[in-house]
Amino acid sequence: MEKKNIDWAALGFGYIKTDKRFVSNFKNGAWDEGVLTEDDKVVISECAGVLQYAQTCFEGLKAYTTEDGHIVCFRPDLNAKRMHDSAERLEMPPFPEDRFIQAVVDVVKANAAYVPPYGSGATLYIRPYMFGSNPVIGVKPADEYQFRIFVTPVGPYFKGGAKPITVKISDFDRAAPHGTGHIKAGLNYAMSLHAIVTAHNEGYAENIYLDPGTRTKIEETGGANIIFVDADGNLVVPKSGSILPSITRRSLVYVAEKYLGLKVDEREVLLSEVPNFKECGLCGTAAVISPVGKIVDHGKEICFESGMEKMGPVIQKLYDTLTGIQMGRIEAPEGWIKVIE
Ligand SMILES: *Cc1c(COP(=O)(O)O)cnc(C)c1O
Numbered sequence: 001m002e003k004k005n006i007d008w009a010a011l012g013f014g015y016i017k018t019d020k021r022f023v024s025n026f027k028n029g030a031w032d033e034g035v036l037t038e039d040d041k042v043v044i045s046e047c048a049g050v051l052q053y054a055q056t057c058f059e060g061l062k063a064y065t066t067e068d069g070h071i072v073c074f075r076p077d078l079n080a081k082r083m084h085d086s087a088e089r090l091e092m093p094p095f096p097e098d099r100f101i102q103a104v105v106d107v108v109k110a111n112a113a114y115v116p117p118y119g120s121g122a123t124l125y126i127r128p129y130m131f132g133s134n135p136v137i138g139v140k141p142a143d144e145y146q147f148r149i150f151v152t153p154v155g156p157y158f159k160g161g162a163k164p165i166t167v168k169i170s171d172f173d174r175a176a177p178h179g180t181g182h183i184k185a186g187l188n189y190a191m192s193l194h195a196i197v198t199a200h201n202e203g204y205a206e207n208i209y210l211d212p213g214t215r216t217k218i219e220e221t222g223g224a225n226i227i228f229v230d231a232d233g234n235l236v237v238p239k240s241g242s243i244l245p246s247i248t249r250r251s252l253v254y255v256a257e258k259y260l261g262l263k264v265d266e267r268e269v270l271l272s273e274v275p276n277f278k279e280c281g282l283c284g285t286a287a288v289i290s291p292v293g294k295i296v297d298h299g300k301e302i303c304f305e306s307g308m309e310k311m312g313p314v315i316q317k318l319y320d321t322l323t324g325i326q327m328g329r330i331e332a333p334e335g336w337i338k339v340i341e
Helices: 049-053 076-089 097-110 186-190 193-201 247-258 271-276 313-327
Strands: 021-027 035-037 056-058 061-065 071-074 123-132 145-154 165-169 206-208 225-229 235-238 264-267 279-284 288-297 300-303 337-339
Touching: 021 097, 035 097, 049 123, 056 076, 056 186, 061 097, 071 097, 076 097, 076 123, 076 247, 097 123, 097 145, 097 337, 193 206, 225 247, 225 313, 235 247, 247 264, 247 279, 247 288, 247 313, 279 313, 288 313
Parallel strands: 165 206, 165 288, 235 264
Antiparallel strands: 021 035, 021 145, 056 123, 061 071, 061 123, 071 337, 123 145, 225 235, 225 279, 279 288, 288 300
């Protein structure tokens, strides 16, 4: 198959229209069989539930080319399950998990010419999402829904090395206790936009949100979970019911324990103990891990020993091992790599 004429290394993280996308509609209590289509436009009522009351959720994963030339994606079963959970929390009919995985495979295959080659650093980003599509004006769940998956090639997350970033402790809250922080709802992002624009204007790369109840505990950033390395070189992972269960974070915990022999402590993490940690990183599908060099808490700087030039040694090892597993250079745990073709 001939690849598209794209300068993979120069790609950013943006939308590029590809050839095919998957669409399935839910009507009269059932999902239809769905189609792959060239039509990239969505036509819905001006009163659609998603437009009035934000009834929508999404997922994000990547397809890429491994060292031996296969197109694969990473743990799509966990995205299928998480989207199922998101849909239930938003009173939407879940899209069946086996059909979710099949649709991911079908869309990637149909756009194989857009999957970047091994070694380019670029990947094919896959965006499944679902929304209420029929008119809703009294507040209630929609009766009809659309599930779609499109793909778009994205460039290497780190151009010219993974430089540590500076982040701030936010005065805004991301997710209430017993709210929707643990699901991938569009609404969680809508309310974070003001906070991230503010942080960027102040020169910070990201916001760290605290628990809204006591404002003493670390939750996560707007779109990534946080991991720390303690003075003994072990992994410390914040735990809370309002943190989004990152697949990258869950995979890193497994890698730390099973591949690197580290101890992993998943527990509530106080902001006041962060100065005792040696390394910090943000984890999510896009970057795998972004190293954090400095956290600014209302003018007070918390500088990690790993500094502002490179990843700390433990985070580097975690990064190398997980990306090695993803790219087929290191043997993966059973079921982690879904071969597409
Ligand atoms: C998607 C997301 C993450 C990262 O999850 P991955 O499955 O690792 O990509 C972290 N935090 C939030 C709020 C998210 O929406």
